[in-house]
Amino acid sequence: QKEVEQDPGPLSVPEGAIVSLNCTYSNSAFQYFMWYRQYSRKGPELLMYTYSSGNKEDGRFTAQVDKSSKYISLFIRDSQPSDSATYLCAMSFPLGQAGTALIFGKGTTLSVSS
């Protein structure tokens, strides 16, 4: 199965808070784990991707993968009102010659108030 579970929220936090976004999955065939940010009426924007278990940091964003628990997280430090968006987790599933499918969670809507 290819399902990815993600709490849709909405999640509301004050400016400066630490935000934790999470996804779980069941298929061990997933290879890469990605986080996308989608502003209203825009296409998803790739934030970062990881492959192995552990942490990957990029500025205020940290992606964490725990393959043994089939659990991924995105942490946002010092959240800003500009972080208000829907965050989508995605996992890559190889399709052979047809490339790679991304299996998405439903997205978590985040609102950061100033």
Place this chain on the structure above:
Amino acid sequence: SAVISQKPSRDICQRGTSLTIQCQVDSQVTMMFWYRQQPGQSLTLIATANQGSEATYESGFVIDKFPISRPNLTFSTLTVSNLSPEDSSIYLCSVERVAGREQFFGPGTRLTVL
């Protein structure tokens, strides 16, 4: 990344008609993908479009309903045929820069079927 444009950005169509969506990329890519984003649902892959070959469709999507063209390495079209209100959705194209982990999305086409 990649600069991806889609036309039209939105449209309102009558039941039984068809809409063709265009996707243009600023550089040559091997794989292009078409996704659907329905309200409250996950982004779902419709098909993979590889230049010079037939598109590969995911389970639940058929060529008669979603014909795809891929005439060159920078352009693709998706047609949504015989429209019904259930086809009201956002349709997005994406391109793969690095297999499995770097997929970039266009801004989407918002379709409303009356």
